[in-house]
Amino acid sequence: MSSPRVRFAPSPTGFLHVGGARTALFNWLYARRTGGTMVLRIEDTDRERSTDAHTQVILDGMTWLGLTWDEGPFFQGENAERHGADAEQLLASGAAYRDYTTPEELTAARERVTRTGATFRYRRAEMELPADEQARREEAGRPHAIRFAIPDEEIAWEDAVHGTISWQGRDLDDFIILRSDGSAIYNLAVVSDDIAMEITHVIRGDDHISNTPKQVALYRALGHTPPVFAHVPMILGTDGKKLSKRHGATAVGDYQDLGILPAAMRNFLALLGWSPGNDDEVLPEAEMIARFTLEAIHAKPAVFDTTKLEWMNGQYLSMLAADELLPPVERELLRMGVTAPGRDIRPLIDAVKARSRTIGQVAEQVAVRLDGTRVVRDDKGVALERKMGERFGSSIALAHAALSGVADADWNAPRIEIVLRDVAEQAALKLGDLMQPVRVALTGGTVSEPVPELLAVVGRESSLARLGLHAGH
RNA sequence: GCCGCUAUCGUCUAGAGGCCUAGGACACAGCCCUCUCAAGGCUGGAACACGGGUUCGAAUCCCGUUAGCGGUACCA
Numbered sequence: 039m040s041s042p043r044v045r046f047a048p049s050p051t052g053f054l055h056v057g058g059a060r061t062a063l064f065n066w067l068y069a070r071r072t073g074g075t076m077v078l079r080i081e082d083t084d085r086e087r088s089t090d091a092h093t094q095v096i097l098d099g100m101t102w103l104g105l106t107w108d109e110g111p112f113f114q115g116e117n118a119e120r121h122g123a124d125a126e127q128l129l130a131s132g133a134a135y136r137d138y139t140t141p142e143e144l145t146a147a148r149e150r151v152t153r154t155g156a157t158f159r160y161r162r163a164e165m166e167l168p169a170d171e172q173a174r175r176e177e178a179g180r181p182h183a184i185r186f187a188i189p190d191e192e193i194a195w196e197d198a199v200h201g202t203i204s205w206q207g208r209d210l211d212d213f214i215i216l217r218s219d220g221s222a223i224y225n226l227a228v229v230s231d232d233i234a235m236e237i238t239h240v241i242r243g244d245d246h247i248s249n250t251p252k253q254v255a256l257y258r259a260l261g262h263t264p265p266v267f268a269h270v271p272m273i274l275g276t277d278g279k280k281l282s283k284r285h286g287a288t289a290v291g292d293y294q295d296l297g298i299l300p301a302a303m304r305n306f307l308a309l310l311g312w313s314p315g316n317d318d319e320v321l322p323e324a325e326m327i328a329r330f331t332l333e334a335i336h337a338k339p340a341v342f343d344t345t346k347l348e349w350m351n352g353q354y355l356s357m358l359a360a361d362e363l364l365p366p367v368e369r370e371l372l373r374m375g376v377t378a379p380g381r382d383i384r385p386l387i388d389a390v391k392a393r394s395r396t397i398g399q400v401a402e403q404v405a406v407r408l409d410g411t412r413v414v415r416d417d418k419g420v421a422l423e424r425k426m427g428e429r430f431g432s433s434i435a436l437a438h439a440a441l442s443g444v445a446d447a448d449w450n451a452p453r454i455e456i457v458l459r460d461v462a463e464q465a466a467l468k469l470g471d472l473m474q475p476v477r478v479a480l481t482g483g484t485v486s487e488p489v490p491e492l493l494a495v496v497g498r499e500s501s502l503a504r505l506g507l508h509a510g511h
Numbered sequence: 512g513c514c515g516c517u518a519u520c521g522u523c524u525a526g527a528g529g530c531c532u533a534g535g536a537c538a539c540a541g542c543c544c545u546c547u548c549a550a551g552g553c554u555g556g557a558a559c560a561c562g563g564g565u566u567c568g569a570a571u572c573c574c575g576u577u578a579g580c581g582g583u584a585c586c587a
Contacts (some may be wrong), residue, residue, distance in 0.1 A: 049587050141585070150568065157513045157583085183585050200516070208516050208585090217585040224587050237581055248515060248582040271517080271580090278579070306523095309536095313524060316533040336517095336524085343522050346537045356550070393549045418547095458546090473546035485548040 042074030042238045046100075046107070047114075047228070049081040050092035051287035054099030056342060057243065057273045059283060064270055065241045066105045067308065067330040077235055078110035083227055085115075098489045099290035103300050104323075104360045109235075114227055116236070121222035124230045124260060125215055133259035134215060135162060138175040138182045157381040160211040162187055181218035184225075184254065188212050193251040198239075198268035198332035205251040213252055225249055229256040232265060241268040241332070244339070245454050268332045271311055271339040281342055293347075295372065297396030299358070303353040310340045320353050354397040360384035363391060364402065370401035379409050389487045407496050408501055410504050418484040422474055431508060436461050439507040441493070449498040455490035479508045 045050045046062040048054065054062075069076040080096075083089040097111065118367060139147075144160075151158040162185070175182070186461050188211065194204035197437035215226035222230065228249075232240065247269050257264040277284035293303055305321055313336070314321060316328045321329075355363070367387055371377070383404055390403035415423075423430045440461045444453060462472045471487045480501060493501045 047587095053585075081587065087586085135587090144585085150512090155512070159513095185585095203515075205515075211583080214585050219585080221585090223585070228587090243581095244516070245581055246587090249587090251515095269516085274580085276522080280580075309523065311523090315525075317525065319523090337519055340524090343520055343537070346523065349537055350561055352549085395549095415565085462546090468546085470546040477547065483547090489546065 040238075042069065043077060043236055044069050044074060044239045044241055045077040045079050045232070045235065045237050046105075047079045047081050047242070049087075049098060049229075050089060050466050051087040052092060053291060054096045055281070055288055056290060056293075056307065058096075059099060059105075059290045059303075060273065060310060061243055061270055062100055062105050062243065063103070063304060064268075064330075064332075064335065065313070067241065067327055068241060068332060069108070070327045071330045074239075075108045075441035076106075077112070077237065078504050079112045079114060079231060079235070081224075081227070081316050083114050083221065083297050084226070087365050095289075095291065099294075102294055103290065103304055112231075112235075113229060117231055118221060120234060121227050121230050124218065125222065125226060128186060128215065128259055129184060131259065132187075134184050134186045136176070136182045137185045137214070138172060138180055148217045155347070159208075159510045160185070160213070162212055168462055183214045183218045184216035184301055186215045186252070186259070187210045188252070188255060193254050195250065195254055195264060195267055197247075198241075198266055199271075199335045200247075200269060200337050202240070203247065203250070204315060206253075207255070210251060210255075211474045215256075215279070215460075225252050225256060229253050229260065233257070233260065233262050238269065239332075241270065244269045244271045259357060266332075266422060268335065268493070271337060273310060274339050274341045280343065284343070287344075297366075297398035297400075298347065298351050299354045299397065301358075302347070302354040305354070306347045306350045310342065311338075312462060320350070320357075346390075348395040353404075355391045355394055355397075355400065358391075360387040360391070363387050363397070366397045367401050367404060370397050371405060374401060374405060376401075376405045376408060376412075381408070383408070386495050389491055393485065393487070403481075403486075407492070410500055413480070413482040413483045413504065416484075419478040422478055422484055426471070426475065429471060430478075431473045432507050433467065433472050434479050434508045436465055436467075437472060437476050438502065441498075441505065442502060444498070446498050449494060451488075451490040451494040454493050455488075458490060475508070476505065480504050 044065045048058050048062075048165065057457050061104050065076055068074065078100075080093055084094070093111070098447065100107070125134065128134070148158045188207045192204055193207055194202060194299045197203050207481060213225065216222055250267055250269070254264045273281050275281045283287050290303070304323070305326070308321070308326055309319065312330070312334055313324075315334060340401045346489070361384065364384060364387065367383070386404045386407050387400060389407070392399055394400045426433070440457050441454070444457055458472060459469065461467075467471075474484060476489050477486050477492065478484060480486075480492055480496055487495075496504070
């Protein structure tokens with residue numbers, strides 16, 4: 039029993055869309071789960087719209103998500119010869135025929151039928167030119183397309199996510215498999231490639247369901263058994279419409295820029311349209327793989343909820359060690375123009391990550407702690423100072439004085455906490471009336487990690503300097 | 512129009528005839544914890560699209576309606 043072979047086959051006509059990313063993820067999960075092989079194939083037969091830049095972006099997106107492929111990337115455009123040969127075989131067996139109808143004739147015929155309110159179906163018997171005209175065009179070497187003669191029978195398959203799906207051949211056109219310029223049309227190219235690459239499981243978007251009966255027919259005519267199909271539903275925007283640019287971020291790269299962690303993105307995407315069968319939400323990669331089955335993929339489209347993604351990201355932010363967060367945070371800091379030569383910023387990451395939902399937020403808070411000039415008084419900070427009046431400055435002065443007495447060697451959270459609590463008690467201040475002004479002096483805002491930790495992480499020198507700016511005002 | 516797919520809280524979902532006065536999560540509201548916030552804990556509001564069957568019994572099976580989506584190309 040050979041192991042499964044799956045493929046992810048994006049066309050390089052745009053960025054890696056979250057829908058595509060999830061399809062890739064499901065392919066990857068299935069391959070990992072079954073010990074199978076994942077093939078990456080770039081479907082670049084649409085020369086007009088395909089670009090190398092897009093191909094690179096797709097590869098980068100997958101790499102960022104941690105979706106590794108075992109074979110490829112292969113480029114569909116390189117298989118033109120085989121596509122042609124398969125078309126020839128179909129022609130030879132009588133499963134396909136040459137179509138000399140010109141595009142104009144086709145359009146005219148289509149309009150004629152549509153106008154009567156009927157449905158246009160391309161049928162050899164109805165469309166074929168009179169024998170003499172056909173012969174004339176053949177002799178003249180006129181350009182022609184090759185059409186597949188759709189059999190008039192039921193075409194059904196057992197879809198891994200939808201169950202039995204059945205079509206009637208009579209509802210399908212005799213479709214073109216080879217253009218008049220000799221290049222293959224999608225349906226032939228995919229089938230030809232999937233056969234050649236010995237793909238056993240085709241896991242792809244729902245929008246391909248209507249192509250599947252044509253492809254199944256092609257497999258049969260070519261003498262091959264169709265693979266297992268698993269059609270995964272679309273991802274929708276919050277308005278219930280197919281996710282598009284109007285919904286904001288739709289490319290995987292956008293989420294990287296937004297400060298989402300690959301692990302969180304993977305987890306979130308996996309749960310969009312698939313469920314492990316119970317209430318688990320945060321699933322480690324290994325468990326995701328161990329519990330993945332095609333049958334548990336839902337048949338119903340899902341709405342992409344950015345809020346929940348950010349919650350998920352927050353979960354990972356809390357869970358992951360500062361070590362693992364260091365690279366993306368450093369990248370973000372660099373982008374912000376913040377450098378800290380020789381400084382270990384991991385303690386700063388640990389101090390702020392629990393209160394952040396994105397890497398961007400982590401980096402911002404780290405930057406403020408690193409560099410006093412980045413402290414900006416926010417609305418709540420301003421409001422607090424206004425509310426406290428003179429007590430604002432006097433509290434800071436008190437803290438400043440007491441903290442000045444703490445030696446650099448003793449500058450740690452537990453020690454600072456003792457000093458601060460002591461000050462509050464001596465001055466008969468509520469703890470909050472001492473802590474909050476200090477917090478505002480150090481960060482500009484009223485929200486942060488516990489004040490002693492904050493002071494420890496900012497460091498003695500910088501903390502005292504920041505407090506000094508406000509003491510007594 | 513025709514063909515196909517889908518239908519549980521606002522959203523992601525559990526549910527594969529009795530365990531369901533439908534469970535969890537996000538979001539929302541309240542409370543607790545607390546120097547603030549986040550996290551965490553507790554509490555609350557919130558759903559089986561509709562109509563027929565089948566069955567002792569239906570969110571679960573069947574049919575229809577409605578709605579949404581996809582396709583209907585010498586695009587992928």
